[in-house]
Amino acid sequence: MIEKIYSTLETFDEIKLHNGLNILLADITKKSTDKDTRNGLGKTTFVEIIHFLFGGSCTNNSVFKLPIFKNHFFIMDYVLDDTKFTVKRRGFDSNYVYVCCEKGSKYDSFFGEQERKMKVADWNEFLGESLFNLDNKDSRINENIKFRTLFPYFARKAADGGFLESSRYYKNQKVFPTQIALTYLLGLDTKLSIDQKNLEEKKKEIADLKKVLKTDAYQEIVNEGINLDTEITILEEKANNLKRELESFQVHPKYKEIEVEASSYAKQISDLSNKNFIDRQIITELKEASKNEENISDINIKDLYEEVKVKLPDALVKTFSDSKIFHERLISNRKNYLSSELNKYEKLVKEREGLIKNLSIEQSKRMEVLNTHGALEQYSLLQTELNELVNRIITYKNQQKLIISIREEEANLKIAEQKLIIEITKSLEEHTKTKQKAILLVEEASKSLYNSAAQLNIGQTKTGRYDIEMVSRNQGSTGINSMLIYCFDMMMIQMSTYLGRKMDVLIHDSALYDPVDERQIAEALRFGKEKSLEKEFQYIITLNSDDLPESVAIEVKNNILSKVLTDSDESGSLLGVYY
Structure with a gap:
């Protein structure tokens, strides 16, 4: 759980958080006009700060690299296993984080008694192992799953396209990395999804090799109608004759x-x-x-x-x-x-x-x-002719080997593909209990929002790969899509506890609620408040004050953070300054 976000930047007011539902509100002041906006108050920046402290990337275009901020630390107090960690990071040396933990905890041996400066990569490795139970010694898992490939599902960013589709947190997120991350987060057999990815990569390699056979260069080597076996046999006989001739050739120096x-x-x-x-x-x-x-x-x-x-x-x-x-x-x-x-x-x-x-x-x-x-020139000509023949033979044999290899690999891939389909089918049956848990968690969340429930489908596509997606009868609606993401994320944070993992923070930017009607926002806040207390996770959202339904305002009054962003002047923004 995140206890506090603060900074060495004097204009930044610390933000204290608590367990359960936390609402960072952006309010309109009496002095505001219709031309005023709350888009620059810092709701999105707040999510960026959390990503920054949880080991997110920091490019040269990042707000943390701006001259006004780069020398200032952004700091988080975070509780893990009843141990409080203080994490600091700044844009100046963004490849490092500064971490210290309470004395007397089980983490003393790792972090020591003093503040430890460590590489962001090492910090992420620690978070992956501690929050998601990632086994860093398992090379297959370690090569395909990192903390940063999982955490964004719990802190989506609108700028990355995180609110476009429930199964993806990044607009151009590829299919197989998505399936690998989802199977892990849902407690399915992730190694099978890794096998699927590897199989697909091999299929692409074969496709690329087959393209080579269609190039002009290859066609010049193997003209239409040439049988490689026959051609190699003939050329090898010519080469052997030339070898014998060269062996008996006597070169006279004069x-x-x-x-x-x-x-x-x-x-x-x-x-x-x-x-x-x-x-x-x-x-x-x-x-x-x-x-x-x-x-x-x-x-x-x-x-x-x-x-x-x-x-x-x-x-x-x-x-x-x-x-x-x-x-x-x-x-x-x-x-x-x-x-x-x-x-x-x-x-x-x-x-x-x-x-x-x-x-x-x-x-x-x-x-x-x-x-x-014979003359040396004659010998050289014979040797050149032999070399040309040998090179042609090698080229033809390589082409023959390539063709045979492609045929064999295609056959093996078909066998492996069918075998993998069977293994995934079997694995899904073996993980029925886990699968049902995830489906019912989505069902519970969606019923609190709609009469017609959204559904989580966990199965296989026609080609046999894992198929994990959210569906609804009204999926064409933008608001419906946002609530599908809401239900999916609520399921994911609860599955973390169900699977014995310690990831206990879920963050939603106000962009999730922008297209959703008032009644559904109210139900989402009620459900989020109730479940976060029941399952002991922290649900943090940013919200515009006029998007807070009156019907639920009193119920969530104590969940609104003391720091309220306003548009009265720059001091009301998250960072306290305009930039």
Whole structure:
């Protein structure tokens, strides 16, 4: 129970609270005009202060971070297990709270005799264990349920959308975190709702994996019609052949140099062969000319001599004997020349043949090296080709593994999903007593407000997950929706006691009552007053004075807190200053 809210801020008047119903009233003064408003008096800020002291977040936009307030502590006296705690927190170092408890309590060993400065996270852990019996050693519970995921059900904030739906305190609150929190607060099997969440996350993972199979990148790897098993078999055979080829491949360090030498020898041999071919033609012609020279006769020389005399009568012509001698010398010289030329070309051809033989031997040696070895470049090309094949095989195998994994996981998920549906059905039957208690608590609260009672449904959806919701025949009405939340919250605070938990504070901002008619507000206040005393919990509400029904004003007179917010001037507001 909260005993008192106060602050080091001088303009803040302390607010003392008591057990049962507590009404923080915002009143209109005689000086107020129609243009005056009570929206800025601090009703919502009061709820924010309680959240702040119960470990709520404090962003840079928070009122507690404003320069006028950030160095001032907001303080709460809180009683737990008959032990009074004093809790302080400020915006300046909002990641910490300052806590001290009465001496001689069972909490001395945790907090010590002096005021303890502790991280907000540690404070929240303590509150979760102390107020909601959260087992911080249970990793599954600890990962999915925190004090701050449960407390807002007992202190809803209008700014967060807390008064839109009974099962949620936050507008965009997701389904599975909601189901986990509700199953815990209602005493159902929370671990099954955690299993549901995990199952849903796995289904999303599978859906994301299946999207990968539809991407262009994958389609480029696996074209339509390709069978991965077949393709992998073919590629692996190619890879094995390349591996064997590489294993037998001998790299010669001077392969390129030897290849150039062999090519050079081949060119020299070709050039020499071409020259020999030409010279052999010359040799043939020289031999033919020598043979013709031997056939020349004296008659021919005589006839030639006579013909010269006729044609050149005036020329000086030697005697025939002189001419014959000259001719014989000429023939002899011609033979000698032809013989000399023939010997020269034959010698050249023979020399070239020897050179060709030697060059051929050297070329043969180098060709033998080239035939039994390979160049590093060739080896690298083969290695590159093998690497590309191996990479393709790995890619195909990964894709094949992905497809098989998806199929197997989908099958396993279907089995797990059906199994979980059965387990939840069975669990709901096992928790019949707890379920009935919650349903009847809602029934009791709703009957005090309506002739047609609202109902709490606890069961399963068509897909098998937990289904916890408030329903009413007139759920389309805004006022009806507010009272559904009222009935739900009244059930939740009483279930806390029923389940042996120590959470004993329920807070409602005036936003809950804004759309509700006067008669229903009166009945809600009566029921809240009665039940909070009977079940020993603290029901704190903020309310505008003109929303307080006259029919119940006298009954709740003593429940109105001494601090009444007014709009006369800034001193009448909760913080005592305008900001």
